[in-house]
Amino acid sequence: MxxxxxxxxxxxxxxxxxxxxxxxxxxxxxxxxxxxxxxxxxxxxxxxxxxxxxxxxxxxxxxxxxxxxxxxxxxxxxxxxxxxxxxxxARQIPSEEIEKINYNLIDDVEDALDILEKKEREKIIGAAIETLTNEEQTIITLYYYEDLSLKEIATIVGISTGNVKIKLFRARKQLFEILRCRIELVNKLQ
CATH class of the missing domain: 1.10.1740.10 (RNA polymerase sigma factor, region 2, helix turn helix motif)
Known part of the structure; x- marks a missing residue:
């Protein structure tokens, strides 16, 4: 529109x-x-x-x-x-501390996600997003699902554009680590 x-x-x-x-x-x-x-x-x-x-x-x-x-x-x-x-x-949604990413595993995560069915991927990604803080969830949703610009997201969330970039980077990093761990678990169960 x-x-x-x-x-x-x-x-x-x-x-x-x-x-x-x-x-x-x-x-x-x-x-x-x-x-x-x-x-x-x-x-x-x-x-x-x-x-x-x-x-x-x-x-x-x-x-x-x-x-x-x-x-x-x-x-x-x-x-x-x-x-x-x-x-x-008075609800607080805890955020998980995530250790440093091993960037060599990116290909493994992407390959494993390709194996999963689309609905399973969506479910896993949705669950991973839910582990993020409220602000990070909102930023990820607005950026990837609504395709809003960093400036628009900054206006909505009430922080600077630079801060949105940082939080988006950190949220992606956390999502990667969460997804990597879940894929390792799936591979162990197979």
Whole structure:
């Protein structure tokens, strides 16, 4: 969806056409849900968070200035709403300390992943992503699944672009190590 379409529908909503807001829900609901559920790990709670975020978005639509893409603005609302819920529930999702990567094993990991079926790969990668911190999960999701730029991700998460690069690098490194360990386990079981 283009920025132009977002602007057209925003203007329609601001002129009183409340039904036009469904465009935003239809367009952005899936990724908004993905961001929330990766952090809270609960489908119902993620649905509530996304619903509340869309309500916040609707009520704050007049304050959207267009400095960033609408999706970036909305995902920022979802991300911070999710973090607020996590704080409210006093849940802390631990991150695992990962040892240094042995870069010689990259080929082995890639070869082993090629052997696995697509759904198994998705399940394993999804589980690996869930071991990352909330912020890292969000960065990985926005970068790889939504193809957002580092600048857009920085705006959503509220950190510098340089910090996004660092966190993205570290998250990829952690994912690699997690996947490598799981593939070694699969190979031992065969």
């Amino acid at each position: 283009t920025n132009q379409q977002d602007t057209i529908y925003r203007d329609r909503v601001l002129k009183g056409d409340t039904n036009a807001f469904s465009y935003f829900v239809d367009t952005y609901q899936q990724l908004a849900f993905t961001i929330a559920v990766r952090i809270v790990k609960n489908r119902e709670e993620a649905e509530d968070i996304v619903q509340e975020a869309f309500i916040k978005c609707y009520h704050s639509l007049a304050s959207f200035k267009g400095d960033a893409k609408f999706s970036t603005w909305l995902y920022k609302i979802v991300y911070h709403s999710t973090l607020d819920r996590v704080r409210k529930n």
